Amino acid sequence: MPSTRVTLNPVTRISGFMAIHVTIEHHQVTAAQTEGMLFRGFEQMLIGRQPWDAVYFTQRICGICSAAHSTASTLALENAMNLTPSEQGRYLRDIIHGCEFLQNHIRHFYQYTVPDYVRMPQEVPLFQSSYGDFRLPTAVNDQLIRHYFASLPVSRAAHEMIAILGGKAPHNHGIFVGGITTEATVDKIMKIRSLLAGIRLFIETVMIADAETIARYYPEYFHLGRGYGRLLSFGCFDNYPVTGTLYVDPSLYRADRIESFDPARITEEIEHSRYTGAPVAYQPLESMTTDAIDKPAAYSWIKAARYQGQPFETGPLARQWLSGAYRRGISAMDRTIARVREALTIARIIENLLDRLEPADTMQTAYSLPQQATGQGLIDTTRGALGHWLKIADEKLSFYQVITPSVWNLSSQGNDGQPGTGEAALIGTPIQDPTQPVELGRIIRSFDPCVSCATHVFMPGRKAPVTEVIVP
Amino acid sequence: MDNHNWRYPTVQKRWERAPWQQQQTPPLSLTLAELAQYNGKKGMPAYIAVDGVIYDVTMEAAWAAASHFSLRAGQDLSGPYRACHRGQGILARLKVVGQLR
Amino acid sequence: MTTLTQAKPNLLWLELTGCSGNIISLLDGAHPGFIDLVTSLVNFRYNNSLSAGESSDAMDQLLATLGTDFILIVEGAVATKANGRYTVIGSVQGKPLTALEALRLLGAQARHIVAVGSCATHGGMSAAAPNPSGCISVQQAVGRPVIQLPGCPCHPDWILGTLTALLEHGSLELDERHRPRLFYGNLIHDRCPRRSFFDQGIFARRLGESTCLFKLGCRGPVTRTDCPTRQWNQYVNWPVEDNTPCIGCAQFGFPDQMEPFISYDIT
């Protein structure tokens, strides 16, 4: 039987380094592995550090979604300290976090996704590609190129909003235990409102239309890259004591049903990944693993995050689905559509939160630490469900665990041999031309993978991945 | 200017002129174990020792949070000082509070 | 879009062991910004976050630059553990290309090497104890002097200002640690708008106060950048103005030697 093994390495236009390895038989993917290719080991680094420092330290896990990590570590610290931030504090923190959604979604759509479907100007070496399946008529193609560049000031403005409340971006200083570190004075708020109005206009009139244009010319992507069709969210912009939920509650979707979510059912499985030091399946607060490069039966460096033993998809599509905002389908194109629509959802939520702000004094106090404590911080961020788990002993961090959205979306096989979500999305995909497998990158990018984020669990490369197509 | 650490040695901060700063206290004589209590936390001033002399770095800008390049106050730091600041004359600007015993 | 001329040098932007936050920071620069980079300043050939081509297309751009006149910008530290296999940035003829190999290959030939961000300049966050992936700085890995632009992340103006100086004048004034004096000449503490509070001994006891953040652990007195005067993200703000201490992200030794970042119990 003719069988082709294809490797894409690197999958560019993602954050961090990743390779895709697939087997293609009769123009169809029959096996797939996703491989992360860098490792830094944040969890090991955090042991023994000052608990407060985790907020700024863990941001450095990711350059494109750093506010996500400061939010999750802040939540974990507050949980450990038994501290509930004020409602106003949560609004302000969530405004900063929301601005990151805008920045990330706009950049992911224009800088990372558009070049999959739009032929970029070939006179710029950065934009050259030897293959592609570009179907847009010239005038439409040119317009999307103009929007690629027109989006730059818009995503920049989203980061400017973060800086107004958070000092700078990436790696803001504003999100912290108790809320944020600055007062939402009227001059700041008016600036943010004005910037937000421009961003919202762009999303409504340009970005959503551009995504729909792409969808029109590439309709088969509504049928590709489905995966398991199981969706998960830890919730975000939710459960404000006064305001209630503005976006999505912690919840999940499987077998045509929406269910409530129970954090105690999260496990990580390592039977098929190169780790030891923990039972093959453990809860996040139980164990930290160490690398075991030659562990038998392990084929990947990516652990497998599971809910009741099942792989799940997480991210904008999951949230739009669970909140009822968008339920057209689950596919590569639906992910992209959901992402741009979510940008509008978030812009509206930020407007709503801005309207609820009241002038207030600083929400900060001189905190003291518990001698012994554990905490968890679960929140949905741009890419999906993010969890930080920590333990404090003698006023120092004694344990830290991070499970990022990409560990759900790009996980390895579980202990039962079931492929991870991204792998499942690739398996079964028809490939027009195995020497130009454009489908693979498009499907994987629809998840907005972030290998930088997953690096604390990813480990170094397998022996010798291949770039060229091998036809045995 | 080559040495950007150069400053007028005589500039006095307003807090240095405050009455509580000017109180004449007799020079301290501390063992290493006693020095360890002067870690700059919870009301204790931040002292360090270099070559037997004890200096007060409580108000030293470069010693925020009683720490400096992962060194902590309350210790004899002669070795690290020489490793990074030999010949820079920084110690002459610090306030001497006593001697190591 | 202006046409590109051959006279412009090529530019490669390598992301190595790090968070890829410096290329994001570059996108936050406005005038000049990314658009000037691709349309007028240089022939921008490769960057993992932005290259349109994937897999061998991207790798070919990287390798075809060898033997030409090019400037190499590097963000991220260089993982050395297991012969560098802790960071693989792509593959060449079926073999993984580690960050270490790519840097040595390209670093030997580049007209200038610019290390952007604290991971690249001195290991930074990626080399934080116990340095699980054995990260070293770009300069250590290539064994030749590089222009150092520390910061976590680096400010877009520091990057593009340095690049423009190199393009227009061939060099720029560096200090003894290879940082451009233009951006890294003064201590933050010396230009800080809260300096008068420091001199009067008026110190914040919690985050969120608008006085001097010294007692909370401010590293402005040992960190050289122009943050207080330039500020960030369209020049709107910076960490001290956000009522939080400077954490010394642009000081050699960040993060380990700049900790603790925040303390509450200081006398």
Ligand code: HEM
């Ligand atoms: C007893 C030990 C030490 C003392 C008392 C001390 C004191 C000081 C003081 C007072 C300054 C401010 C200089 C000024 O404003 O002119 C300073 C700056 C500095 N110290 Fe130390 N220091 C000590 C140890 C160290 C060590 C071990 C290192 C190396 C890791 C170090 C690295 C630096 C650096 C790099 C600066 C200057 C930052 C800059 O201007 O760019 N110090 N130190």
Ligand code: SF4
């Ligand atoms: S806030 Fe920091 S940099 Fe500013 S005066 Fe105080 S110690 Fe110096």
